[in-house]
Amino acid sequence: MDYFLTEEQQMIKELAARIADEKIKPVAAELDEKEEFPWELMEVLAESDLFAVWVPEEYGGLGGGVFEQALVVEELSRACSGVAVSYAASGLGSFPILMFGSEAQKQQYMPDIANGKRLAAFALTEAGAGSDVSGITTTATLDGDEYVLNGTKQWITNGGEADIYTVIAVTDKTKGARGASAFIVEKGTPGLSFGKKEKKLGIRASSTTEVIFENCRIPKENRLGREGMGFIIAMKTFDKTRPGIGAQAVGIAQGALDEAVQYARQRVQFDQPISSFQGIQFMLADMATQVEAARALVYSVARLVDSGARDVSKAAAMAKLFASDVCMKVTVDAVQILGGYGYMREYPVEKMMRDAKITQIYEGTNQIQRSIIALELIKEAARKSK
Amino acid sequence: MHIVVCIKQVPDPSQARIDRETGMVIREGVDKITNPFDLYALEEALRLKEAQGGKVTALSMGPPAAAEVLRDAIAMGVDHGVLLSARGFAGADTLATSYTLAQAIRRLADVHLIICGKQAADGDTAQVGPGLAANLDIPHITQVRKIAQITKESLQVERLTDTGYEAIEVNLPAVITVVKEINEPRLPGLRGMMRAKKAEIQVWGPEEIDADETRIGLKGSPTQVWRTFEPEIHRKGEMLTGTPSEQAAALWERLRAL
Numbered sequence: 215m216d217y218f219l220t221e222e223q224q225m226i227k228e229l230a231a232r233i234a235d236e237k238i239k240p241v242a243a244e245l246d247e248k249e250e251f252p253w254e255l256m257e258v259l260a261e262s263d264l265f266a267v268w269v270p271e272e273y274g275g276l277g278g279g280v281f282e283q284a285l286v287v288e289e290l291s292r293a294c295s296g297v298a299v300s301y302a303a304s305g306l307g308s309f310p311i312l313m314f315g316s317e318a319q320k321q322q323y324m325p326d327i328a329n330g331k332r333l334a335a336f337a338l339t340e341a342g343a344g345s346d347v348s349g350i351t352t353t354a355t356l357d358g359d360e361y362v363l364n365g366t367k368q369w370i371t372n373g374g375e376a377d378i379y380t381v382i383a384v385t386d387k388t389k390g391a392r393g394a395s396a397f398i399v400e401k402g403t404p405g406l407s408f409g410k411k412e413k414k415l416g417i418r419a420s421s422t423t424e425v426i427f428e429n430c431r432i433p434k435e436n437r438l439g440r441e442g443m444g445f446i447i448a449m450k451t452f453d454k455t456r457p458g459i460g461a462q463a464v465g466i467a468q469g470a471l472d473e474a475v476q477y478a479r480q481r482v483q484f485d486q487p488i489s490s491f492q493g494i495q496f497m498l499a500d501m502a503t504q505v506e507a508a509r510a511l512v513y514s515v516a517r518l519v520d521s522g523a524r525d526v527s528k529a530a531a532m533a534k535l536f537a538s539d540v541c542m543k544v545t546v547d548a549v550q551i552l553g554g555y556g557y558m559r560e561y562p563v564e565k566m567m568r569d570a571k572i573t574q575i576y577e578g579t580n581q582i583q584r585s586i587i588a589l590e591l592i593k594e595a596a597r598k599s600k
Numbered sequence: 601m602h603i604v605v606c607i608k609q610v611p612d613p614s615q616a617r618i619d620r621e622t623g624m625v626i627r628e629g630v631d632k633i634t635n636p637f638d639l640y641a642l643e644e645a646l647r648l649k650e651a652q653g654g655k656v657t658a659l660s661m662g663p664p665a666a667a668e669v670l671r672d673a674i675a676m677g678v679d680h681g682v683l684l685s686a687r688g689f690a691g692a693d694t695l696a697t698s699y700t701l702a703q704a705i706r707r708l709a710d711v712h713l714i715i716c717g718k719q720a721a722d723g724d725t726a727q728v729g730p731g732l733a734a735n736l737d738i739p740h741i742t743q744v745r746k747i748a749q750i751t752k753e754s755l756q757v758e759r760l761t762d763t764g765y766e767a768i769e770v771n772l773p774a775v776i777t778v779v780k781e782i783n784e785p786r787l788p789g790l791r792g793m794m795r796a797k798k799a800e801i802q803v804w805g806p807e808e809i810d811a812d813e814t815r816i817g818l819k820g821s822p823t824q825v826w827r828t829f830e831p832e833i834h835r836k837g838e839m840l841t842g843t844p845s846e847q848a849a850a851l852w853e854r855l856r857a858l
Contacts, residue, residue, distance in 0.1 A: 222794070225790065229790060229793065233787060258787065261787075261789055262788070262789045262790060263789040263790035264790065266791075276791070
């Protein structure tokens with residue numbers, strides 16, 4: 215398939231693919247086994263300017279957007295989605311600053327994120343607030359020129375490793391969903407600490423921790439946007455990043471498909487390669503078709519988001535939903551094609567199957583995505599019938 | 601400090617084929633890449649530049665398409681690329697190549713250090729580095745695995761040998777050829793790749809480097825390849841079978857008979 219990439223986008227894709235094949239693939243199994251944060255690889259990505267692709271030029275970036283980031287995430291995910299999500303989470307943490315930050319905030323934080331010197335992270339989820347984000351209890355109380363943060367965030371990607379955290383906290387309990395605000399908190403701020411590193415099913419190279427605020431005081435200037443905009447900022451951020459989860463899913467699925475095709479050509483049973491059996495051929499054909507359809511949707515949505523279109527929530531949710539469901543199915547089938555070998559850790563597909571599952575869960579479960587899509591459909595229909 | 605790195609565009613060794621009739625490497629239809637050994641030379645030059653300041657020039661000889669490897673070098677961080685490309689340069693053996701590159705380095709002027717890969721993956725001669733030094737009448741050290749110290753006047757290196765290494769100090773300017781143990785070459789960055797796309801590659805012909813027409817290209821190349829072949833292996837292995845003690849006994853008999 216030809217997606218008519220510009221010369222620059224082609225360059226980005228090829229460089230990311232080269233890093234995936236030469237630097238990430240050889241260490242992916244080891245990173246998974248040791249559950250080690252891939253700092254060396256983050257440095258490779260930084261030196262290759264890949265953290266700059268979604269940042270405007272005036273803030274030290276290369277002037278791309280969601281699509282360029284998706285191209286990188288897809289290629290990295292082919293090799294190891296634990297590495298890819300650590301990279302992508304810096305985007306998740308930085309989009310709130312890019313979209314809602316003041317000029318001063320952007321100038322202060324974005325150049326370091328763009329050159330990969332500092333990683334970013336996004337802290338929204340809490341123990342009692344997952345799909346229902348209005349359940350957050352972390353508070354930010356204005357005290358003179360400072361906000362005082364208290365509470366615990368859970369399952370924060372890049373927790374402990376990132377330097378810059380965008381945090382959603384309640385500033386006015388009486389206002390419900392309109393009572394939350396967004397803040398920038400830097401690592402090293404007194405009162406900010408990190409809980410235990412979670413033991414996960416997949417994406418085990420990435421760091422997932424609690425982020426704990428105990429009378430953590432930050433300057434008033436660290437608030438993003440106005441008070442009460444917290445949830446809007448979170449939702450607008452997800453509109454930008456859900457295509458990225460879709461890209462991650464496409465990358466994992468492509469990696470699994472590649473392994474399955476290669477294996478099917480080599481594995482001989484009943485005196486012939488198993489690729490000669492129609493049962494295997496039909497599975498491979500379905501897998502390839504689904505991956506391509508997911509890629510086409512993710513790319514289209516990423517381009518739509520970058521075009522500056524309004525109301526992209528439905529499209530962004532579709533890209534995330536469809537690609538992650540495809541990813542789960544394709545990786546399960548890849549394990550099936552590799553049979554007993556696929557189940558063993560010597561082969562990469564069992565890791566891909568474990569890694570796939572999270573794409574159906576994080577940045578909004580696929581049930582939440584369906585709710586978003588359905589509500590938008592109903593709203594659109596209601597508008598038309600007026 | 602001005603460092604010149606000599607690089608060569610070669611057919612990708614993983615796709616290499618040889619024409620049995622002519623004994624030449626088949627270059628058509630094969631992807632062309634920077635000679636893998638030259639990447640270590642480029643990386644070492646860039647590390648020296650980062651530590652000491654200065655500039656790095658990449659120099660290559662080849663058809664116009666060889667400008668591609670110079671762009672790749674610029675993407676890695678090299679400052680300038682110079683391509684020696686003209687009809688008159690074609691068909692050069694290592695003698696003519698060494699002379700031609702030396703003439704270009706004379707024109708570049710104020711060069712402190714010249715770094716080459718230990719050999720090219722196509723010809724595998726390892727002659728051009730030393731030949732270059734001979735033409736320029738400066739010292740050379742081959743098989744360098746580490747640069748221990750460098751000043752504007754001198755260089756201390758470790759040179760890989762069959763049994764270990766030699767520590768050598770040499771006055772600059774000098775030529776060194778490097779082995780793959782010396783570093784791990786970097787990947788290019790996007791900014792570098794974008795700069796490389798727009799970079800101007802200087803192209804020089806025989807006139808620009810004041811070359812003697814009889815010493816370049818086919819005219820200046822006394823080497824003729826008569827035949828290329830895989831050497832036949834006359835030694836034959838033999839597997840001894842049986843229990844370990846039977847094998848040991850059989851081996852003892854064999855050795856006693858010698």
